[in-house]
Amino acid sequence: MVVWLDGEPAEATAxxxxxxxxxxxxxxxxALSRLINNQPQVIDYLNxxxxxxxxxxxxxxxxxxGKVQPFDYPSPGATNNALSRPVTLWINEWMAANTRTLANPVGGKFDDWFELYNLGSNAVDLTGFRLTTVLTNMTKFIIPTGKVIPSGGFLLVWADSSASANNTNRSELHVNFKLNKDGEAIGLIAPDGTLIDAVTFGLQSNDVSQGRWPDGSGGGLYSFSRPTPGFSNVLPTSRYAPVLMPIGDKSVTLGxxxxxxxxxxxxxLPAQVLTFSLGANAPPGAGIDPAGGLFAWTPTAxxxxxxxxxTVxxxxxxxxxxxxxxxxxxAVTNPAGLQITGATISSPGVITLNWQTEPGKTYQVQxxxxxxxxxxxxxxxPTTNYPSAAFxxxxxxxSVRFYRIIGF
Known part of the structure; x- marks a missing residue:
């Protein structure tokens, strides 16, 4: 039988x-009750x-x-369905030895914490989900109403044994247990008793968190020297800086x-990708191949x-x-002596000479x-053309003529 709890008794029919x-x-x-001798008698009730x-x-x-619990799939007038909706939630990061990293907003102490991450494409209402440090005790803490993790979002959970601090005005969650620095487990269980995720960790170091990388990865667990409670995990994959082989100073002739x-x-290890670049002091025209490291530059007049x-x-x-x-x-130097760059006979008895010039100098062909x-x-x-001249x-x-070009 279905009873509508709508405060509209006038709408009732047979x-x-x-x-x-x-x-x-x-x-x-x-409560369901009845009158016996004009006295109410409770037949059944549900809190x-x-x-x-x-x-x-x-x-x-x-x-x-039956055990009382919330249902993701309401079934009015039919057998109750206790299955929970499928979710993609992860216990993503935790710190069981928080001495100075992050203060608890309730009380200001440096309590243990961990975070949940929603990798799925839909928001997840956590009402009725359970959290535990003993995987055989799946009802150690039941998440109250009001905690929803958006898609791609995080929920910071304080393991401070202060569950009474929870209210709908606070974004974080407080549970009724703490984490053991010497190592233990954390479990997340759906309302229907399905184990959603669990991690087991060993001895923890002060102010070093542990967790998954990338976020929501089912692979190995990593330690993070830069904890990120409530945000995406960052794994320092660089332990060593690359080392340039000595280059040394260079010299080249102008042009x-x-x-x-x-x-x-x-x-x-594993090997990283190295990229070469030049500093802002590089002259125009200078360049370097980002992958191969080939430097090239021709200094102009x-x-x-x-x-x-x-700077390389x-x-x-x-x-x-x-x-x-x-x-x-x-070091860019001027060419040793004057450089004639061309001598062209365009027709019998007509010759054109080309050469590079320097600023401020005068040239005479003889x-x-x-x-x-x-x-x-x-x-x-005489000519003062720059950066080149022709005659x-x-x-x-x-039948024969000899030329020279003098600069002064």
Whole structure:
């Protein structure tokens, strides 16, 4: 028989009963009684304290001897269904030796704590779930109404033996037990008694947490020197910084290419990915292959001669990322003497000379038709063009002509 507890007794019919009261939300009592000699006699009653939206509360198995519990699948007018909805929850991180890491918001002490993580795609109402440190005692602590973990969310649980501190205005959960620094277990059990997750840990170190990485992973357990209660776990995968092989200072002539291979080692196992880069002081045009470490740069005439500081860096992909760097000095010098970069005969008796120039200098092309002549003759006017210059000469009737370019 189904009775509607809606406070609408006027809606009752011979086949559909409506009570003249509404039950309190969250917790309360419902009783079935009868009058005998005008005195009420209680036939049965039920106290409930784990009601949450979308759930019902009752006995399983059906009848007086059934255990009272919340139901994820309400079944009005039918046999009660005690199965819990499938969830993907993990005991994700814990600290059983908290001496200074995180203070309990209730009382301010550094109590034990652990966190639950919802890897699933739906929020999970934890009402009626159980927590324990003794896996054979699955009812050590029953989570009260009001604790919901959103998808991808965390719930911080204080193992402070202060369950009375729980209320719907607090985001954290407080349980009626503590954790043992010397090692024990933590279990999470669904309302139907299904073991959702359990961990067993050994001797713990002060202010070092232990847990899963990545979050919600069923693989090995890791120790975290940087605990993250209520947040995603971070595993320091870098124990060693990479080491650059010595590079040393370099030199190059202006306009000539400079290239060399940078190499590095990293002692971390498994091997990490190393990435090469240049510092902000690298001159324009300089670059390095991030994977192979090939450095290349051709200093231009615009950049000019001088000594350039260039920082070369290698970084691993660990967490946190570690790096090593070296700053080398690259000496860029002017070419030894004037460099003629081209001599082109475009037609019989017509020749064009090309050469590199330096800023602030004047150049004059001169010629001889015979090297035995005493004097070099100027060909055309002086030029101050920069960074290069060109001169075209017509040899006329001369079958041979010698040229030189002087700078001053």
């Amino acid at each position: 086949t559909e009963l409506h009570a003249n009261f509404r039950p309190a939300s969250g917790n309360g009592s419902v 409930y304290d784990q009601m949450s939206p979308g759930r019902s509360f009752g006995r399983y198995p059906d009848g007086r001897n 000539s290419p400079l290239s060399f291979i940078v190499s590095a080692t990293d002692a971390d 615009t950049q000019g001669a001088g000594v350039y500081s260039i 860096r290698v970084t691993d992909n660990g967490s946190p990322a570690l790096s090593d760097e070296e700053t080398l000095q690259v 010629f001889k038709n015979d090297l035995n002549e005493l004097v070099w003759q100027d060909a055309g006017d 075209t000469d017509t040899t006329g009737t001369a």
